[in-house]
Amino acid sequence: MHNLPIFSTKQVSQMFGIPRRPLTAFAELQIVDHHDQRPGTGNSRRYSIANLLQTKLAWNLQTLGVAPKKLSRKAEHLNYGIARYLDEPKTAPRYTSIWLNDEMEVKVMWHTGTTLTYPASILMDLKKLHEEINDKLAKETAIYYAE
């Protein structure tokens, strides 16, 4: 159900206050794993709940200064963590981190706890991310029915 494509790019842009240009970049760099990456001229890309999490996370990281091109190299791992969390939110690892090992290689790891020992890392809380998306969707639904 998390993978049903429901929202258009325009709706996502309005809901989260993310300009259209980064949304297009996220799709083209495959940071956001759309069901239909190239829907054809005149058709909007559609976003599932999983895509919303991927988008919000990418936007958050871009705000922190992480370039989308760099992020795209680790997108597959990050998206795997999100999919796993959405499938089993109670048992799957809640935290994801991008970290550097001693050889200064960038790695991705999933954790259930917050005791992290890396010298440098970007920490992501998938539960908080999911809650924020759910809150936003609940607000949008309330506005829709009020209208």
Added chain:
Amino acid sequence: MPNKMNYNLPILTAREVSERFEIPLRALKQYAELGIVNLAKPRPGIGTARRFSITNIVQAYTAWHLQIMGVNQKKISTLQKDMIYEINQFLDNVETNNRHLMLWPSYTDYGPQVDVGRSDTPKPLFIGSVAINLRTLYETVLEKLEWSEQ
């Protein structure tokens, strides 16, 4: 442990820092020019090498870690003032001061911005935040400089 006063003595040239810490010379030059590293003499004149103190090396090494993880130089330079402040505060007492430099996004009426702070544990308090263990970096710097414990 080196005397705290020595932290600010300019000891290594940019080339030496580059060789010991495997940070490209070009990146070090940019850090100096963008103010990411707070050198005593950021523009020493033609033919004179820039000199880095231990504090400067920790600043540069932190920036390099951020860059490798994907944080762009432009963003680092906008945060340099706060980052330098936090690093210097940490170096005032490495044993007891909070060791994790944290960067996290916050959303204001003027748009998104990045806040800088320190915490004892690298808890991911936000959806996505950066944590740099300054204590580990500092110890690595000393190790690479071959300081002997006193």
